[in-house]
Amino acid sequence: MARTHKLYVAGAFPRSESGRVHPVHDSRGEFLANAAWASRKDVRDAVVAARKAFDGWSEATAYNRGQVLFRVAEVMEGRRAQFADEVVAAEGVSREAAESTVDKSIDRMVWYAGWTDKLAMVLGTVNPVAGPYFSFSAPEPTGVVGVLAPQKSALLGLVSVVAPVIAAGNTCVVVSSTERPLPAVTLSEVLATSDLPGGVVNLLTGDAAELAPWLASHADVNALDPTGAPESLRADLERSAAETVKRVLDVRHGEPDWSGDPGVRRLREFTEIKTVWHPVGT
Amino acid sequence: MTDPAPDSAHIVPWQYSPAPVPRELANLRSHYRMFLGGEFVDGDGESLTSINPATEEVLAEVSGASASDVDRAVAAARAAFERSWGPMPGSERAKYLFRIARLIQERGRELAVLETLDNGKPIKESRDVDIPTAAAHFFHHAGWADKLDHAGHGANPRPLGVAGQIIPWNFPLLMLARKIAPALACGNTVVLKPAETTPLTALVFAEICEQAGLPAGVVNIVAGADDIGAEIVAHGGVDKIAFTGSTEVGKRIRRTLAGTGRKPTLELGGKGASIVFDDAPIDQAIEGIVGGVFVNQGQVSCAGSRLLVQESIAEELLDKLHSRVATLRLGDPLDANTDVGAINSATRLDRITELTDAGDSEGARRWTSPCPLPDRGFFFAPTVFSDVQQSMRIAREEIFGPVLSVLTFRTPDEAVAKANNTSYGLSAGIWTEKGSRILWAAQRIRAGAVWANTFNRFDPTAPFGGYRESGFGREGGRAGLEAYLDV
Numbered sequence: 005m006a007r008t009h010k011l012y013v014a015g016a017f018p019r020s021e022s023g024r025v026h027p028v029h030d031s032r033g034e035f036l037a038n039a040a041w042a043s044r045k046d047v048r049d050a051v052v053a054a055r056k057a058f059d060g061w062s063e064a065t066a067y068n069r070g071q072v073l074f075r076v077a078e079v080m081e082g083r084r085a086q087f088a089d090e091v092v093a094a095e096g097v098s099r100e101a102a103e104s105t106v107d108k109s110i111d112r113m114v115w116y117a118g119w120t121d122k123l124a125m126v127l128g129t130v131n132p133v134a135g136p137y138f139s140f141s142a143p144e145p146t147g148v149v150g151v152l153a154p155q156k157s158a159l160l161g162l163v164s165v166v167a168p169v170i171a172a173g174n175t176c177v178v179v180s181s182t183e184r185p186l187p188a189v190t191l192s193e194v195l196a197t198s199d200l201p202g203g204v205v206n207l208l209t210g211d212a213a214e215l216a217p218w219l220a221s222h223a224d225v226n227a228l229d230p231t232g233a234p235e236s237l238r239a240d241l242e243r244s245a246a247e248t249v250k251r252v253l254d255v256r257h258g259e260p261d262w263s264g265d266p267g268v269r270r271l272r273e274f275t276e277i278k279t280v281w282h283p284v285g286t
Numbered sequence: 287m288t289d290p291a292p293d294s295a296h297i298v299p300w301q302y303s304p305a306p307v308p309r310e311l312a313n314l315r316s317h318y319r320m321f322l323g324g325e326f327v328d329g330d331g332e333s334l335t336s337i338n339p340a341t342e343e344v345l346a347e348v349s350g351a352s353a354s355d356v357d358r359a360v361a362a363a364r365a366a367f368e369r370s371w372g373p374m375p376g377s378e379r380a381k382y383l384f385r386i387a388r389l390i391q392e393r394g395r396e397l398a399v400l401e402t403l404d405n406g407k408p409i410k411e412s413r414d415v416d417i418p419t420a421a422a423h424f425f426h427h428a429g430w431a432d433k434l435d436h437a438g439h440g441a442n443p444r445p446l447g448v449a450g451q452i453i454p455w456n457f458p459l460l461m462l463a464r465k466i467a468p469a470l471a472c473g474n475t476v477v478l479k480p481a482e483t484t485p486l487t488a489l490v491f492a493e494i495c496e497q498a499g500l501p502a503g504v505v506n507i508v509a510g511a512d513d514i515g516a517e518i519v520a521h522g523g524v525d526k527i528a529f530t531g532s533t534e535v536g537k538r539i540r541r542t543l544a545g546t547g548r549k550p551t552l553e554l555g556g557k558g559a560s561i562v563f564d565d566a567p568i569d570q571a572i573e574g575i576v577g578g579v580f581v582n583q584g585q586v587s588c589a590g591s592r593l594l595v596q597e598s599i600a601e602e603l604l605d606k607l608h609s610r611v612a613t614l615r616l617g618d619p620l621d622a623n624t625d626v627g628a629i630n631s632a633t634r635l636d637r638i639t640e641l642t643d644a645g646d647s648e649g650a651r652r653w654t655s656p657c658p659l660p661d662r663g664f665f666f667a668p669t670v671f672s673d674v675q676q677s678m679r680i681a682r683e684e685i686f687g688p689v690l691s692v693l694t695f696r697t698p699d700e701a702v703a704k705a706n707n708t709s710y711g712l713s714a715g716i717w718t719e720k721g722s723r724i725l726w727a728a729q730r731i732r733a734g735a736v737w738a739n740t741f742n743r744f745d746p747t748a749p750f751g752g753y754r755e756s757g758f759g760r761e762g763g764r765a766g767l768e769a770y771l772d773v
Binding site: 063126127129131132133134135137139141146226238239240241242243245246247248249251254256267268269272276277278279280281282283 | 422438440533536537538540541543544545546547549552554709724728729733734735736737738739740743745747748749750751753754755756757758760763764765768773
């Protein structure tokens with residue numbers, strides 16, 4: 005019997021406020037399941053949840069955040085077969101290719117788990133200022149990040165955009181791939197059963213083109229990753245984001261090759277450098 | 287309500303003899319030209335008249351750029367990027383930057399006096415802070431030019447191309463240095479527009495580029511008003527925009543750049559808070575507060591324009607603050623004894639007056655320094671508002687003048703909440719003897735620069751920039767290089 009999947013907001017699985025659902029098909033057009041079809045109100049509820057979770061998550065120790073992310077990877081591993089089935093169905097690739105994608109996704113989560121306590125070391129500095137002061141700079145999370153997950157790479161792409169945001173201590177509202185939401189639904193179940201506090205990641209299934217403008221203009225969203233938004237919409241999103249001087253990740257044309265080395269770019273873009281000064285003397 | 291002037295016993299009882307710095311040092315000329323493709327040329331745009339805000343006298347005519355001049359400047363910068371500066375090894379670029387730094391130092395007196403004439407800031411600030419720090423930016427970045435592989439942005443990072451840079455009038459040469467030095471170090475070429483009211487030192491800087499033998503087109507300086515800034519922002523031949531100025535203009539720039547893929551960095555407004563806890567070293571705090579909001583006549587985006595004092599010491603601190611502020615000497619910016627110079631323009635003075643009037647009408651208690659004001663020029667006496675509520679305009683809007691708004695708090699949590707109760711996030715100060723409390727507060731304040739037991743410290747090695755509506759991107763240090771690299 006076909007299931008009707010729900011949203012993942014504040015650590016719970018609500019139906020869409022709108023009551024809407026959307027049929028999900030595999031790459032050959034066969035019906036798979038229904039997914040909740042999030043509305044503007046769901047976006048707003050998710051932002052509230054993400055804001056509420058921000059203080060706790062951003063103030064958690066880097067060690068703790070790293071452990072939580074590693075635990076997420078472990079739980080993903082337990083669902084390896086299910087993820088592989090969903091990647092086959094969503095992306096129409098071979099079972100072997102899908103398994104490889106799942107393994108890469110797990111590795112990606114582990115990679116970012118290892119970044120939580122290195123970020124400040126790599127992006128931070130002690131500043132040798134010309135005067136009797138101790139001055140240091142360290143990255144801090146930007147806040148609540150709106151993430152439009154990639155449309156094609158439904159699992160590896162999703163993990164590649166969500167993991168750096170939370171590794172850096174942000175909380176987020178994520179809109180899954182519109183036509184390929186099932187790996188995101190399963191990731192929600194993984195997140196709910198790992199140690200990630202509720203509200204740190206809020207996953208909405210729905211139409212990126214419909215929901216992205218609300219994230220871009222929302223005054224309580226501090227940054228936006230427009231990767232999965234339609235290219236035709238990006239200029240409008242950047243214009244809306246200007247009103248709150250929102251950080252918008254510079255997304256190049258086309259969907260990136262997610263299998264490559266991600267580098268530190270996403271970690272850097274969703275952090276702010278704070279410089280603290282104190283006099284030195286006796 | 288208006289407080290009476292403080293007890294005269296608190297005012298320094300002696301007078302200072304004038305200590306004027308000779309204005310001849312500025313080598314002021316009656317006409318300045320733009321610098322385009324390595325040559326000084328007259329622009330096709332409207333001329334600007336630069337006036338001395340301390341006397342309202344005309345200093346010079348400055349040739350203004352037109353849209354076609356901007357085209358030519360961008361083309362010159364593009365050609366230099368492709369032919370000379372882009373292909374040049376970093377180690378060679380470094381030498382030019384070192385030479386520029388040296389020349390700024392050698393012509394430091396001239397630049398300082400010229401800056402003070404053009405901007406109205408006290409000579410002791412332009413001479414001891416602005417110009418030396420501008421030179422320091424070129425020294426610091428000279429050393430980066432051949433070390434970009436080690437900057438933490440991956441191996442072999444590439445420049446972006448032509449950088450359009452628009453700077454404000456509050457620190458004309460220093461802002462220029464903060465923009466041009468990292469851009470050139472990373473291998474970009476630039477088209478820079480100084481502010482309409484303060485173009486002179488930028489055009490002398492162009493002479494320095496010439497003296498340093500910088501290849502033609504690497505640095506182009508075009509003078510003009512906001513419309514020329516808008517031309518640069520909208521120009522398709524520009525790969526990057528760096529802007530320092532108001533949040534309102536910053537948002538407009540961001541909208542213009544939307545969808546172009548051109549990388550902006552924005553240093554915008556602020557409404558910085560200084561938090562003084564009850565165990566703070568009061569006299570040290572007073573000095574920091576005064577330096578935090580009255581330096582450069584308060585025309586500083588990171589000024590500590592909101593003072594949050596723990597309730598138990600508010601009365602004592604306010605008394606001492608009034609006494610100290612009353613000793614600030616306001617007047618001729620070229621006098622080495624002057625602490626508070628002229629407001630940059632009549633427009634800015636009107637804005638300060640409007641906001642302080644709002645402070646009165648919204649019920650704050652106003653105290654004004656009893657210092658005499660000169661008959662001519664744009665001056666505003668240092669002013670402290672107490673009984674300020676968070677909802678008042680003087681607590682929310684950037685005044686950009688020598689005006690301090692004082693609020694109180696009871697608990698550390700309340701202090702942090704009030705400090706963060708703003709759409710800005712550029713700076714904050716913390717005053718307490720307790721180290722753990724400093725670190726606790728510094729972690730929780732959402733601002734790019736946090737000064738503990740000091741205020742308004744800058745250094746080219748220390749990244750500077752805002753959170754939230756104070757803009758994005760950093761200037762200075764390793765983090766600042768990212769703005770000019772394709773990473």
